[in-house]
Amino acid sequence: xxxxxxxxxxxxxxxxxxxxxxxxxxxxxxxxxxxxxxxxxxxxxxxxxxxxxxxxxxxxxxxxxxxxxxxxxxxxxxxxxxxxxxxxxxxxxxxxxxxxxxxxxxxxxxxxxxxxxxxxxxxxxxxxxxxxxxxxxxxxxxxxxxxxxxxxxxxxxxxxxxxxxxxxxxxxxxxxxxxxxxxxxxxxxxxxxxxxxxxxxxxxxxxxxxxxxxxxxxxxxxxxxxxxxxxxxxxxxxxxxxxxxxxxxxxxxxxxxxxxxxxxxxxxxxxxxxxxxxxxxxxxxxxxxxxxxxxxxxxxxxxxxxxxxxxxxxxxxxxxxxxxxxxxxxxxxxxxxxxxxxxxxxx
DNA sequence: GACCCGTGGGC
DNA sequence: TGCCCAAGGGT
Numbered sequence: 001x002x003x004x005x006x007x008x009x010x011x012x013x014x015x016x017x018x019x020x021x022x023x024x025x026x027x028x029x030x031x032x033x034x035x036x037x038x039x040x041x042x043x044x045x046x047x048x049x050x051x052x053x054x055x056x057x058x059x060x061x062x063x064x065x066x067x068x069x070x071x072x073x074x075x076x077x078x079x080x081x082x083x084x085x086x087x088x089x090x091x092x093x094x095x096x097x098x099x100x101x102x103x104x105x106x107x108x109x110x111x112x113x114x115x116x117x118x119x120x121x122x123x124x125x126x127x128x129x130x131x132x133x134x135x136x137x138x139x140x141x142x143x144x145x146x147x148x149x150x151x152x153x154x155x156x157x158x159x160x161x162x163x164x165x166x167x168x169x170x171x172x173x174x175x176x177x178x179x180x181x182x183x184x185x186x187x188x189x190x191x192x193x194x195x196x197x198x199x200x201x202x203x204x205x206x207x208x209x210x211x212x213x214x215x216x217x218x219x220x221x222x223x224x225x226x227x228x229x230x231x232x233x234x235x236x237x238x239x240x241x242x243x244x245x246x247x248x249x250x251x252x253x254x255x256x257x258x259x260x261x262x263x264x265x266x267x268x269x270x271x272x273x274x275x276x277x278x279x280x281x282x283x284x285x286x287x288x289x290x291x292x293x294x295x296x297x298x299x300x301x302x303x304x305x306x307x308x309x310x311x312x313x314x315x316x317x318x319x320x321x322x323x324x325x326x327x328x329x330x331x332x333x334x335x336x337x338x339x340x341x342x343x344x345x346x347x
Numbered sequence: 348g349a350c351c352c353g354t355g356g357g358c
Numbered sequence: 359t360g361c362c363c364a365a366g367g368g369t
Contacts, residue, residue, distance in 0.1 A: 044365035051355065052365090085353030088368075122367045142365045160348080187365055196363065197358075228350095230361090256352070293360095295352055330354060 001209050006152070007175040007182055013205035014185035019192075021049065022056055024184070031180070034108040034133035035066045038096075041125045042089055049191070055084050067106050069097040078259055079327025087329070091259055092120030110134045132180035139171045140183035144190025149173070150222035151194060154211035158223035166222075194218075232298045235268035237332065238278055239287065239305040239339035245317035246336070247308075248326060256294070262332050264315070268299055275304065282306035287342035292331045301331065303338045 015027070023040035025032045039059060043052040058080060063069040069077070074094055081090035096119045100108055108129065109115055115126035127138035141149075146159065149169050157165060175182055193200045199218050201207050212218035240247040246263075253259045266277030275284050287303040318326050323336050 041365065046353085046364055046366055048355075048364060083354080085355090086366085088352065089366090092367080120367065124366060128365070140365090143363085144365070184365090191365085227362095258352090293354085295354090296350075 001152075001211075003172050004175075006173045006206060006209055007178075009205045009209075010185045010189065011175070011178060011181060014181055014188065017188070018184070019049075019188055022053060022060075031133055031135050034110075034129060036060060037129050037133040038066075038108060038121075038125075039093075041128050042093055042096075042120055043084065045089060045125070046086060047084065051084065055081070065106075066097050066100050066108070069094070070101040070106075072097075075327075079261070079325070082260065082327035083330055083333070085330075087258055087260055089120060091253070095119040096121065108133070110136070112138060128183060131183050135180060137174065137176055137179040138183075139167060139174050140179070140186070141167050141170050142187065144187045144194075145170055145183070147196065147222055148186055148190050148194045148206070151199075151212035151218045152206060152210050154215055154221065156221070156223055158225045160225065162222065230293075230296065230298055232300065233268040233270065234272035234300050234302075235265055236272055236274055236277060236302045236304055237263040237265040237335045238284075239263060239303060239336070240279070240282075240308050240312065241305065241320070241343075242308050242317060244320050246320050246323065246339075247312050247315050248318045248328075249315040257329050257331070260329050260332075261326050262328065263335055265301070268301075272300075272302060274302065278304065279312070280306075280308065282308060285342075287339045290331070290334045290338055292334065299331070301335060303335050303342070305339050305342060 018027070023032060023036050040052065040056055043055055062080065063072055077094055078090050081087060099118055100106060110130065112126040112130050115121050115129055116123065124140065124142050127140040130136045131138040131140055146166050149155065149166050153169050155162065155166060155169065189204070193204045197219060201210070201213050201218060204210070207213055210218065212221050248261050249264050251257050251260050251262050264279050266273040278284060284304040284306050287305050289300055289302050292299045292301065320340065328336060
């Protein structure tokens with residue numbers, strides 16, 4: 001394979017077919033603002049472009065610069081992230097913005113080592129920022145790039161063990177110029193052409209160099225180690241209502257849905273505690289069950305509702321007609337919808 | 348290296 | 359429908 005030809009062909013294809021995205025510079029324009037590149041890269045971690053777009057627009061409108069974000073109200077940022085998932089990203093986002101303010105004078109560092117030391121920025125994100133925002137050569141390897149490279153070289157060692165070797169292969173085909181465009185081109189190719197299932201090899205700019213295509217089964221790459229089965233857990237959330245308000249708590253800062261506003265709930269285990277685990281001895285009514293799938297377990301969550309007149313400790317009464325502004329993660333938003341639907345039915 | 352951490356789309 | 363997957367990072 002002519003290693004140089006890969007980048008040449010890919011960049012020619014990219015110049016004609018690149019996606020227009022809100023965080024990208026227009027063709028021929030200077031590199032985009034590092035803040036916008038950073039923000040988009042954090043949001044895009046394990047998250048689709050379609051899901052990110054509205055969040056990116058909202059964040060850049062509310063907080064146009066990293067300084068604005070550094071001085072933002074934490075609860076407001078967390079609520080604005082609600083629904084996007086992986087909430088540690090939002091906690092790290094705030095911490096990172098403040099570190100850029102405090103330690104770097106409000107400007108993102110332009111090298112991978114310093115970027116890597118910031119919260120939420122790992123190997124991939126540091127390389128992407130350096131290449132895309134600062135126009136420097138960096139080896140940018142995400143899941144798209146791994147897939148394209150594993151097919152290009154018909155590299156059969158399964159992930160994740162194959163990662164270091166795949167990175168060396170990507171290093172070989174990364175050009176000295178336009179490394180940022182090259183990285184984004186690899187992602188566009190992986191997203192639209194060199195897809196997980198049914199890759200469109202007839203449309204691929206790299207097909208003439210693709211070893212997996214010669215073998216006849218590019219879709220079998222990359223190989224992956226077997227994964228564990230997903231357990232199912234059960235639990236209960238409690239909808240506590242008083243004068244058109246509902247009782248909301250804030251979850252602990254770490255762990256699942258950490259730092260997010262939520263409905264109070266018992267433990268999520270094999271056995272559902274039900275009424276026995278309720279926060280107060282009330283008369284509970286069953287509003288049904290919502291099912292939700294997390295990364296490493298599935299959950300059936302029963303929704304119990306009650307009316308309450310006394311005070312409760314450790315939370316806040318939230319107006320039910322403004323529940324969508326509470327910034328509830330999707331699981332609790334769905335539980336709330338279930339409770340509200342049940343409540344409307346009572347009337 | 349293994350495990351934890353959300354969500355929605357596609358087939 | 360259940361399973362796979364996604365512009366990963368932290369511990």
